[in-house]
Every structure is written in structure tokens, then in C-alpha cells.
Amino acid sequence: MGRNGFSLVEERQLPEVGGTARLWRHDATGAELLSVCNADENKCFGVSFRTPPTDSTGVAHILEHSVLCGSERYPVKEPFVELLKGSLQTFLNAFTFPDKTCYPVASANLQDFHNLVDVYLDAVFHPRISEDIFRQEGWHVEAGPDDAPWTYRGVVYNEMKGAYSSPDSVLAEKSQQAVFPDTLYSLDSGGDPERIPDLSYAAFRDFHRRHYQPGNARFFFWGDDPEEARLARIDAELARLEPRGPEAADAADAADAAVPLQKRLDAPRRVVVPYAADPGETRALFTVNWLLGERGDVREALLMEMLEHILEGLPGSPLRQALISSGLGEDTTGCGLETDLRQMYYSTGLKGVKPDDLPRAEALILETLRGLAENGIPAEAVEAAVNSVEFAYRENNSGRFPRGLAAMIQALSTWLYDGDPLAPLAWEAPLAAIKARLAAGEPVFEDALRRHFLDNPHRAHVVLLPDSSLGETRLDAEAARLEALRAAASPERRGALVRETRRLEEAQTTPDSAEALATIPALGLADLPPQNQPLPLTERRLPQTALAHELPTAGIAYVSLLLPVTRLPERLLPLLPLFCRSLTETGTAR
Template sequence: MTHTIIHGFELTRDETIVELKTRARLYRHVKTGAQVLSLENDDENKVFGVSFRTPPADSTGVAHILEHSVLGGSQKYPLKEPFVQLLKGSLHTFLNAFTSPDKTTYPVASTNLKDFYNLIEVYLDAVFHPLLTPHHLDQEGWHYELEDPEAPLAYRGVVFNEMKGVYSSPDAILGRAAMQGLFPENSYGYDYGGDPRVIPQLTYEQFVAFHRRYYHPSNALFFFYGDDDPLRRLEILDAVLCEFEPAPPADIPPVHPPFAQPRKMTVPFGVDGESGLSRKSMVNVSWALPEIADPSLRMALSVLSYAVIGAPASPLRKALVDSGLGEDVMGGASGSIRQPIFSVVMKGIAGADAEKVERLILETLEKLSSEGIDPEMVEAAINSIEFSLRENNTGSYPRGLSLFMRALQNWNYGRDPLELLRYETPLAVVKRRIAADPDFLGRLIRIYLLDNPHRLTVLAEPDPTYNQRLAEEERRKLDAAKAAMTPEALQRIVENTRALKERQQRPDAPEELAKLPTLKLSDLERTNKPIPLAVSELADGGALLYHDLFTNGILYLNLGFDLSRVPQELLPYAPFLGRALLEMGTEREDYVKFSQRIDRKTGGVWWSDYVSEIRGQEKPAARFFVSAKATVAQVPDLLDILREMLLTVRLDDRERFRQIALKTKARWEASLIPSGHAYVRSRLQAGLTTAGWADEQLDGIEGLFFVRKLVEQVEQDWPSVLEKLEAVRRALLGRQNLVVNVTLDADNWTTVQPQLLAFVQELPKATQTGAEWRAPLANNDEGLAIPAQVNYVGKGGSLYALGYTYHGSIHVINNFIRTEWLWNKVRAEGGAYGAFVSFGKQSGVYSFLSYRDPNLERTLAIYDQTAEMLRTVELNEDELTKNIIGAIGDVDAYQLPDAKGFTSMARWLIGETDEMRQQMREEILATTVADFRRLGEALAELNRRARVVVMGSPDALNNLNSDGRRLRMTKVM
């Protein structure tokens, strides 16, 4: 068979994926063997990516450090941070990179074609021709830092500090131990992200050699998706690949030999103090499955996973929760590496109960295998998976990127990348097998779990001395290293520290910046794209908001109840009412059957809260949402479910509510270290506005303190808790001031509207009215103590209280502060993983935040220096244009239809009109350096009045206080 060569590529397959309305073509680059998956469709959100197989041979994190470093300058673009320049001045809808256990992936996305090609050009030069100087390893990986030969030696590096943050999270410690323990004899037995204790073993020679070995076209998998020219894709790639000679691709990680018998291991994690350790352990029971190439079998295992543990009503989850052995359960199947893993995790157990948990897991699986799974649970699993596949709703994540990552689950291991993109046939096969053979799923449990000896049980136990021991071990290593150095070697480290800082502080030359492909202001739309909105009145002061958008026959519905009706003292109970609505059952069905019905008959039902300031008003916009999605054919079932939920939910099952409260507490505590910056921001805002205070009660540190007390109250005074829940229900779940938000196309809306209006009329009037919230706003500086090896540093205040008047230029200036000033000062020079600035247009709250930061006082000083920087900064026209483009990119963030509908409603709730948004856009486009100066003056005044909130270890916070700060200390964990 003769293949036509197109731009250096031969076509190897050309097929249509009907489910995705997509033409898929696979190509092979003739010279290098590089593979390309080219997906052609009408999606304007175009995606490009390249992935390299990068199996680690140790835990130095070399693949992870390299992922950071290749984006730090290349032959064609010899800048300090081309990646940051793209972040600053692109219309990208996605721009990042991922390190995975056996691959490294570089994806970009944009709806603007010129921007898309610019992103591809920079990324291709980055991965194939990076500069990779020793300073790149120093900054992104690790280096010895020493400014004075007499001072103590220190480790610094972005990935080093990032992974210190990871190793402060008990969940991450448990998950990594399980992965490495399941596969001790292949590359999955190493930490691909890097173990902070091992990262300093990485040499520059190893660093460069890893790139040379794996970052080659012969080891590359390229991906395109969207409505761009499919032949241009090949032309762009060949222009880069043609200069390379063929090389052997990296080996596929081998299938691990199965264990002869199950194994066990125990790992520690850090906590502060000895109190309450009896129920802080966690256990993970995991199985490594054999390699599974059959897409129908993979689909069957997905159905099995959901049915067994994936939903609140799933029998294994229920058995573990009902046992009372722990606080939270999670788990299921994961297929992101060559061998799928099935895991079950229980948190909040007593360490001595780990064997009981393991025994209960096995006994429950044995029962399910022999007696079968409830057919309604299986139906719920199938419908949930099928709805998700057909909806293809990836949130803010580009759809094409989701498909790329799915294809790699086969492609990275030499299997067919198209198989996992098609779901109709595998789904149909699974449905037929289950219908014809009731024992089908039970046999899968037997084969892949019960009779599979490749099982590992990991117990993670709290250790109050763990973090201290790590710090002491690090100090000993550093002291020993320094003691072994000659004065000349120490001087070289001092000089390298100085040289690295000089490099970090040195601006890029204008002629080098000019080489980077960029957009012009003329490439930008001058007007906003409005979201369709029709508003009509409902009875009792309510409103119906309708958005005529194509949703592929899916109704997206938000019922927004008036949260301001809830009395101030009862506000923290509102989220628990939300959880109860979904997880307590109704007068007709217990929570198992009700949960199954939601999954069988809809695309999902969920609750959320929304609180926002309204500019110029004291009272915030506050809503409690019950949201849902369903096909138009499912709408009658959906409305029946919502009616039953809102009118007849059972709140009086004490044991079930206790389980919900324990699970909530466990998940809240687990999120503290991974999301420390978000909690710091919430805490800052809680002291500045009523909406910030309310949000802190619902979702912040105060909410965590509340749920801990709630668990005790459920045990000690359940009637009081029940009465408060009932009071919140009476205040909240009524049709007064109800906002109903609908996103659906016009033809289907004519069918749905009368059903929905009839449903609304059946809702009762709320019978309790809350008093106006009078928030006790704190104004002190605060330290939040957690057992972490890194810090989260925040400082903020209200610009409006200082007389600042909102102007759209602030978005441009913030883009510059984030991607230039904070990136260089806090991340590159300071070694923090991230640094941010945020501004609330409605509240006027301006805040600085850092993420996984080794510093405290230094970072706060940089925040304070921002004002003077803005007052003196010199920006040329190109730099200003870049930041304007980045700000417009944020304003025009790509959204799927359901997100557009919700966004439009949120704007309506706070009174933000299309005219106001257009004025904002025009102010962004007209930004000048004078606007930077004006904001600098406002921030100089803010420096004197802003609050400081920092989260970190008790030692770090105490050191900050000893340096002259006056932090009120709050122990969080």
C-alpha cells in the first residue's frame, strides 16, 4: 500500500468518531517516527499538545523539574520566562504543563487562531530547544543558597518547595505511598514529582541527560483538536521535526509482576500536638490490575467502580460509613497509568482499626460478588457514566484537552488512541452483558479484586514529631554538606547565589522580548459578547432568568433561594441542609434509593452557596442554590425528584446526619494544606466585608471550627441540632424572592417552561424571616497554625474604604503585578510555588497571596514594595499591550453553555449590566502608565491599613511574631 506524504507525514488512519462529531486522522512523521493525532471538528476552542514518555529512574523529580525548566527560555526565545510572557499577554484558554507518573505533557488552547499558532510556536521551541543552563536547575529544582559564608546553608528551589507542600498533605503522603508500594519494581515505584529528601541529589548532568534522552520527536505524541486548518498543523510540525534524526523511543513501563500475596506497609504524616490522635489515621487498600486493552472491559470496570463505591448510595461506601470505623470514604478505579488501580480509602480511623477496615472491605466485596449488586445501583452507574460521556462537559477545561488526556491512557503505552474516544460501542456491549448475565459484575469483582493477590494495604498514622524530624534531618544534611566544603567551595556558593539573584532580577532585553510572537490590540474584539438573557417575574417577588443557548438537549437549572432569610446565628447550618437534601432521604425513600433515583433519572443534582458584595450597597447578594441537569426527556423525573427533596426531606436521622458531618469535617481538614492560599484569602475578606464574613462561616476556617463543634453537638444534644436544621429549612426553602435560572435552547424551552412554572407554584412560602446580618468584622493580623513545611502568606484591605474608584485598568495592572512583579520576586527569587493578587470589583478588597512559600516576612515586604514599584515603573508600549491583552483574555474566558448561564445570572444578582462591562472593557483597552501610578498611590495607603493573615507551622508563625509582628495565633489543625 502506497501512502501519500503530506508535509513530511504519512497518513496511517482516517476515521470518523460519530459520538464526537469529529474526523480523526493519525499520522506518522516519516523521518523521525513522531506520531500525530489530528481531530477536526467545529469547536472554536482549539487545542495543541505534545506528550513525551518520561519514566523516572529515581525520586529526584527530574521529570517535574524539567517540565518547569523547558518553559524558561529556548534557542529562538532566549528570555528568562517565555511562559510568563505568554501568561501575561495571550488570549489562551489553557496554558500549562503536567508531569505524570510516566509522561510529561505540554498543552495549550485558544479560541483565537493567531494566538493559537503563537502558543504552538513557542511551546515547540521550548520543548525541543530549551536553554537548560545550570541556573534553570537552581531556580526551578534546587540549589544551595548562601549569602554569607558564616550563615547557615539552605535549600531553595520552586519544585523543592512545591513538593514540601505536597509532603505536608496527609492525603498526598498516603496516595504516593500506595502508588510506590504497589509497583516497587518499576518506574512507578519512584516519586515522579520528587521527594524533597531526594531532590538535592539531582545533578546538572543528570538533568540535561534526561532531556536529551526523552525530549525527542521519536518519543513524542502530538495532538491537535478544533476548527483550525488540518494541513497547516502538519506543516507547522514538520518545520520543527525535519531537523532531527530518528532515535529509539523510551521504553514503555513494564507490567509489574503480580505479588505472590498481599502486602502491608505503614507511613507517618505530620500533625501538631498530641491531642486527638486516636482518630486521625487513614488506610488505603489498593489493587494493581493487569493491563486491560479491551475498551468494553475498561467501560465495565468504570461501571463497577461507580456502582460499588462511586456514589453515596454505593454498597461498599455505605458499609464502611455505617461501620462507624472512620469519618470519610473514597476510592474507585483509576486508569491513568499502564495498569489500572482500584483503591478504597478510609480516613479518620483509629490506627488499631486498620485491619477491621480491610476485613470489612473484603467481606463486602465477597458479598457483592456472590449475591450481586442492586440492579437499581447498576442502572444509576450506567446512566451517570453515559450522561457524562454524552454531555462532554469539561467545565473550564477545554474539551479537546480532556480528549487528549483520555487518548494518552492508551496511546502512551503503544495502544490505539482512538479506542477510548469512542464510547457508544463499549457502552452498548456493557449494557448487553449486564442484561444477559446478572452475575457479570460480580465475576469482575472476583477476578480483579478478590482473587487478585496484587493488593497493598497502607496505614498512614499521625506523628507529632514527623515534621520536626524532617526539618532536623534537612538541617543535619545541610550542616554536614557545609562542614565538608572548603572556603573556596563556600565562596562559589555565595557567588552562585548572587549570580542567580542577579539573573532573576535582570530584565529581558527589549530586542529579545521583541522576538516573541504576540498579538496586537487590533487583534482584539472591541466589544464584549453578551450572554442571552430574558428576565420575567415570578410570584412572591421571584424572578425567572432564561438563557437561549444550544445545550445539546440538556436542561441546566439553578434554583436560587434567598440565603439572607437565614438568621445570622444559623448561617453555618445552611451547607448542612444542602448536604441533607441530597444525602438524608425523603419521606418516601431512604437516602440509598433516593440517591440511586437521582443517578438513574438525571444528569445530577447538587447544592452550592453564592455570596457577593454589591458595589455601593451594604447588603450582599446571598443565594443558596439547588442545581440540576437532565435531558429534556428526563425533566418530568427531575422535577419529581426536586419536589420530593425540597418538600419532604427527612432531617431526623441522627446517625445519617452524624456520618455527613464527619465526612464534611474530614474533607475540610484534608483540603487545608492543598488549598491554604484560598483559606487565607477567605480569612482576609472575612474581616473586611459582610459578604466575606458570611463566606467564611459557610466555606472558610470558621466553617471548619463550626463542623467540629457540630459533630460533638450531634452526640450530646441532637434535638437542638435538629431544631436548627428545621429552622434553616423553614427560612430558606420557600418561593419568596426565588431566582430560577434556566439555560436551554428555545425549541426545548417551550416544552419545559410550563412544567417548570407549575413546579415553582408547588413550593411553599418560607415561614421564618431572618434578621439583618451584622457581621463582627475582625481587623487584627492573624496566624493560622497548621502542620506544614511551607507557608501561605496573605495581606489585603479595602481600596474602596480608602476612596479608590473602580476603573477597568486595575485588571491590566494586576496582570502585570502577578506575572511580572510577584512571579519574579516571590516565585523566582523567593522559591514559592505561586503568588497571586486579586481584586473584588464589588467589594473593593485587594489582596496579595502566596502558595507553598518558604518565606514569611520577606514575602510581606515584597507586597509592601508593590506600591513604590507601580509609582516608578517604566513600561514601553509593547509591555503595556501585552498586559492589556492578558486582561482581555481573562474577561473573555471561554465558557461552556451551562457556565455562561450561571455567569449571566450572577451578574444579574449583583446588578452588573452589559453596559457596565463594556465600559470596563474600554477602560482596559485604554489603560496607560498613568493608571499604574494612580493604583500605586492607593496601594501605598493600603500598606498602612491592610490586614495580614498567614498560614504555616507554629514555629514559622512564632518566628514571625518574634521579628516584631503582632499576630493573633489560631490553631487550625
């Protein structure tokens, strides 16, 4: 079946998303579109590209920033700042992952939603990305007319310098790289400040040409907007582009876009790196990391979510409790279960550890896991984990993120690697299978502990040791690099850099023209509902007053109890928040 230039690949009724999901493929370009039709008024759209890096210059991250700096139809410096002035958006942002870049928007107003979609589509496929934009968002040498030292500047460059000054950020990055030493995940897609200045404008433009093309795009829609309009809008946008689907992409492009599997190591490895510490700091940080299975195994991914909850999900969880109560460190660290990459991994550890205590702390993790596997996990912990994960899936509370965005990220966890995008959304069957195994008495989580942790030699120990001179060493190296550039530059080149610096400053301070600003769509009164949507309300006397709101909550009842505290002495009021937390978070024997 074909509609608006698309052919239907698959259609499935999914109670998990409250509607119908259809996977479409664009006939002319090969672009794929996942369309979820349900009753959610908070409509969500996203276009994502597979953007695997080949180095740590941060090109994907810089491009994510740069395409949002004006486009063919919307030639203003910050279209999204202007868009916000006349929008009811519920989400407007972009993300760079280690292997993909996503551009999602959301709104509960249909006209506003279409405005957002139009601006985003033009941004990613027809960005201005001039050399000045590259220099502003990525990096440039700032040169003054006098003999003052040259400096590196750029939005992403400065952002990543901040990230590399944070021990927690460095530990997270180094942990991922240690687990994947042979694949693109061993690179920093955000950008290593020492490598960012290696990126040329030509390479930046070429990255956009190769990756921001229809055959590499994955379009996603969610909500109650008409599906026909979705297909027509994307078809019209793709018609503006030169056909360049998978069959038209050259072999190099196809190879660049691939995300290979990490081959399993047959022995644990250890990585020790310094971090920039304040003078007198003696504490270390560490993680122990395991490579797990592919994210495409939805049942195993769900099982690992439950195991993560068992191990560290609560203050009293056995692994978390063992680490905290050991007194060997100040707090736990590590991302836990990472499911955003092609292969999952698990990371756990401690920060604030004395270097001499590192062997004991690392051994404690393995001893705790071995004890759980051999002695069994308490039944109540298993029940709590299964119930918590199942409740989270049924409630589908994505916090400040729209539910559609959460669904898009889930779908991409298989879709990006040419797997079934609907599999991660259809979680009921995998959940039922796990519960059936537990009901049959199988040691499901004990077996998982042995398979993924104890008997898994692909393990990486990452240690960050304090180095109070590292920050100064990096500054000296940066200054030396810039001084070498300056010394090698001809007088003509130095003058050109001064002019480029001045031109960029002028471009940044020059306001957009009235004609350019007029291109940004904005809502008018006619686009707004004349009345607010009333919430259903029923009032009862029990004899206390009870207010009930009948809303679609997937069968989950939410109760808020409001208790008067007029009889509480004023001197005890500061303790009330602590009492409330204790009442709901502290386990007791009765």
C-alpha cells in the same frame, strides 16, 4: 497518503468526538500526531513525551518547570507570564505524570492559538535550561558569606517538601508504589525531597536529550483550526531538529523509555510507613489497593468506571456508606479507580482511624465487597451507575479543562504504550457491549468484583501511622547533610557557592531586556473579532417567562428553574442553600 512531511496511518469518523480523527507519522523523525477535526472553537494543542524515571530525584518534574523558563526564540525568564498579558488562552499549563510529561494549550482565537503553539514548541525542543535555571527550578545550596547554616532551595524542592508534609499526598504516593513494587511506578516522578539533591546538572541535561526528541513525542490537535496548518507547523518545527527518530535512538534510550508491566503478586502485601504528625495526633490512615488490568482494554476500563460509581460514587453507595457509618474513621480516602497509568488500580480506605481499629476497618472493606458479590448488587444501583457514566461521556463536561485536553489525556492512556490512541475515544461500542450483557441478565459487576477484588491476590494494604518526631527528624537529617557538605568543602568551593548564590539572586531580580520581551507574540486589534458571538435566544410565555437557547449539546437538555423567594421570611434565608441541596441530593421513599 502524505501531506506536509507526514504519512497517514489511520483515519476514523468518530461521532464521540464530533468529527474525524487522523493519526499521522512524520516521515523524517517518526514523530506521531493525532489530529481531531471537529467544530469545537476552543482549539487545543499538546505535545507529550514518555518520561519514565529511573530514580526519585524528580528530574521529569524539574524539567517540566525548567523548559518553561525561556527558549531559543523567546529568551525571557517567564515567557508564559509575558504571553498571558496579550493572550486569550483558555488553558496554559504543563503536567508531570508518573510516566509522561504533557504540555497542553488551548484558545478559541486562531492567531492566539498559533502563538501559544509556537511558544510551547520552542520551549520543549529548544529550552535554555542553563545551570542557573536548573538550580532555580530544581535545587541548589544557598550559601551566604557569613557562618550562617547552608540551606536547600528550589521551586520543585520546596513544592515536594510541602507534598511530603501532607498525609494525604504521602498516602497516595505510597499506595501507588505498593501496587507497583517492581516497576518505575514504585518511584516518585515528582521528586522525594531526600533524593532531589542527588540530581546533577549533567543528568538533568541528559534526560532532556534522551526524552525530548521527536521519536518520543506525541503531538495532539483538537478543534476547528485547519489541519493543513497543523501538519505544516509541526513539520517546520521538526525540520529545525536533528533527525533522531526511533530508528536513530540508541538501545539505552529505547530501554529507558519503555514502561513495563508489573508482574502480578501471588499474595497480599502490607506496607506501614510513618507520617509527620502534630504532637498528640494518634489517628492513622490506610488504603487497600488492587492491581487491575491494562488501560488498553477499553471495555474493561469503562466497566470499572461504572463499578467505581456503584461502590463509592454517591453518599449512599454501599462501600462508602459502610465505611462512613462504621464510625471507625472520619472520612474515606484513596483515589478510587486510577486510569492514567499503563495498568489500572483501585484504591480505597479511611483516614482518622485508631490504630487498634485498623484490622476491623480493613476487614470491613473485604466483607462489604464479598457481600455485594454473593448477594447481588441492587438493580437500581447498576442502572444509576450505567446512566451516570454514559451521561458523563455523552456530556463530555471536562469542567475548567478544555474538552480537547480531556480527549488528549484519554488518547495517551493507550498511545503512550504504543497502543491505539483512538480506542479510548471510541467508547460507544464498548458501552453498547456492556449494556447488552446487562440486558441478557449477566451478573456483570458481581463477576467483576470477584475477578478484580475478591479473587485477586495482588493486593496492597498501606498504613500511615502518626509520628510527631518525624518532621524534626527530617529537618535534623537535612541540616546534617548540609553541614557535612560544608565541612568537606574547600575554602575555594565555599567561595564559589557564595558567588553562585549571589549570581542566581541577581539573575532572578534582573528584568528582561526590551529586545527579549519583544519576541513574545501578542494579539492586536486586527486579531480580535469586531463583535461578540451572540447566543441564540427564543423567548416564550408559559405563562411564566421561558428563555430557550438552541445550542449543540449532544442531545442533552439543560433546564434552570428560577423561583422567587420574596415571600420567604428573612430569618429563613440562611437555611435556603441547605434546603436546595436537600431537595436535589436527598433520596426519599416517594
